[in-house]
Amino acid sequence: MLLLPALTAVVALPAGAPAAADARPGSYVFTPGARSVTGAETTADAVPLDAGHAYRSSLPRDGRLYYRLRLTAADTAYVPVTAVPPADAGVSATDGIRVSLRDAHGTACSYGSARFGAGISPRPVTALGLRETGKALCQGGGTYYLLVERLDAEGSGAATAPWELEIAPATEPRLTRTGSTQPPRSWNSATPRPLAGRPRDRVGGTGFAAARLLGQGVWRTSLVPGETRFYKVPLEWGRQLRVSAELGGAPGRGYVGGALGLSLYNPVRGPVDSVSLGYTGAAKTTAPAPLPPVEYANRYAVPAGVSSVRFAGDYYLVLHLSDRLAGTFGPGPFQATLRVRVDGRAHAGPAYAGSPVPGDVFTVTERDRLAALTGGTEGGGTGDGDGGGGSDDRMMRLVAVGGIGSGTALLLFLGGWTVTARRSRG
Template identity: 65%
Template sequence: MGARGRDIGGAHVRGRRRTAWGGRTAAVILALGLCGTGLLPAAAATAAPDPGTYAFAPGARPIDGTASPADAPRLDPGRVYRGSLPAHGRLTYRLDLADATATAYVPVTAVPPAHATVTSTDGIRVSVRDAHGTACSYATARFGAGLSPRPVTALAEREAGRALCQGAGRYSVLVERLDTGGTGTSAPWELEIAPALEPRLTSPAATGAPPSWDSASPEPLTGEARERGGGAGFATARPLGQGVWRTTLVPGRTQFYKVPLDWGRRLQASAELGGAPGHGYVGGALDLSLYDPVRGLADDASLGYTGVRRPVALAPLPPVEYANRFAAPAAVSALRFAGDYYLVLHLSDQLTATFGQGPYDVTLRVRVDGRAHSGPGYAGRPEPDGILTPSASDGPAMAVEGDGGAGAADHGGAGAGGPAGMRALAAGGIGLGTALLLVLGGWTLAARRAQTRVSAQKPTA
């Protein structure tokens, strides 16, 4: 009897569990349906992404560098690779160049874990070397005064026509991690490597200094800011044209934009960090960087912050011209070809301790001027195809189309952020919510009928 009683009790318990499970399931489905109809906030159904998340290029090939050039894996221009760099690591890759007249670029982006402890001098160094180990070029990228882990990119190259490293053949790419070994830096940093190839010109180019240009700082743009969130990586950078734009950032977040520039066009940009309650000072609180189409750093500016609304601006830059490559300053030399230029915003995670978790308003002012003209002709196709061609018109209308606001940055791209996407999402959500409510109604009716049948079968006293 006791055993049967326990069995019966177990059956009752299991029955109650089934009923409770069914109720919880119905509640979850109803909540999802209401999220789709807009009666509940979608944030209740989805967790916010990690502030430090970087959007690697879709389809990036896994690759493991080696300690020695002898067995180093090959990098093919036009492809994107993904790997990792251990603490105090040195990794080598192989670069086979069949064309002695083409210039090869190897940008490497290092992505440390979110919330890792870094110093201002931590970063990476990248160099391209010939078969004898002679460095053709090298570049470093460091985290800087913000003391905040963020994606940093260094570009090395094998430039045709220079004194060193000429001719076709095998070259090596050395990636070195520069770190002090402090707390939190022992974890590997992820890498994104995107080698590119620029073909020679159809006719020899003049090697003189670039043409003169107006280096005075322009008046900042005015007007009402429009919402425009950025992407979470180079591959998901959102298009941007001339105008005043607004986004929101939380400490540790990095946003990427791309501004198409044709030959003769010039970009000027500034970013303004909104005010916040609190007292103190954070060096390098907001970082604004500009990268060229092959991810070479053109300029970088950072803002010291006391809680008062303040702007930071890039240095005045020249128009895009082929001859800029023969100039000594990196800010001029990087403006060497037409294509998509990348504006990158990063908000230091050091803000949290002094001014709170945010989010913080950031206003981005972008001016594009200069007279566009035809550029020099290339004797072949660049790799990847289209990298040295602006992706779209650089007029203001380009940036307005598909504007999804700052929320699009949370998912690393435009996605469904535009008006059409939002309409489709709303329609889909309403349809899903309606269908779920009909299903729940059917379940309720069936349950009531079943209860009525059970009651009718009970014997009367």
């Protein structure tokens, strides 16, 4: 009966290790093994793309390129395109990309666009091409075309150099039985109680494929002007995500619009919402509008921020610090804090008639599910940038889920602590 309190006391003994140092700005990290393809100026020459594979391409000045896909009548197709301009590209707020999926007759199934916005800072931007079953347009199986276009403001320097592209097609099967098509009319949008606890340091990845897992909690990183960082939060069916981003104070005087941008994407990299904040050197917070819980029927809603929260899986948080801060407030680094809350009651998902491609795109693993509930990370440990206490967190999670007894947990913890101490002295 005394072992569990003793474990709690012992866990508090080791001091937190220093946080891992944030990396300096780096190039966008493409999906490992991404296939290089060349877009075509006409549909006749378009190269084929397959769902479940990532592709790397390039969009030249005045670019307007086609790619080809073969789709079935039953599957909904998602084709996200991420454009990566050179870090030194001159851009305007309205520069960006536009994508569309078109049938063999040239009819557009959908349009999606992404622009650099108020930060006026070159960064990765992502737009989604969509062919959705059950809609009036683009029904039936066969050949479809992805069209990717540059959106360049007149006189903008953004058109002077090619932009790299990452394309990651995915498909979603139909349901075995049609369910409700009534989208949610209301959900819990009340301001939640602020999360307690000190922030834990967590360096983000530099691409969707390198996104770092976050669970519920308060997370902190350092950014330099022009830097973009990627995170992901696993959400089960029925879970509701609430997130905010704060840019810490800095010396200096002036104003920078769109200084810190926070963009949210769903598991197929479809845009959900994007917000930014103006900065005067005083700490300031921004947050997306309250999102509904993850439900299949959300897709029938009109607002994009609701219809995009349509399946379980990893939801991506992308932070970007405008490069214009350097001219007003110096080179940094600047401290940014993410507050992540996961609410709602998880439940089983809908019954699909087949498998999505990739097969795990709408899946939350047991390990990620536990991280989302406890505020842990996929790596843990002091070397993973979690601000210390990683092994403590892992041990307490084992106890919490009842995987091992408290007495065994104590022995394992003491053994691990001893090994770590010996290594640190060596």
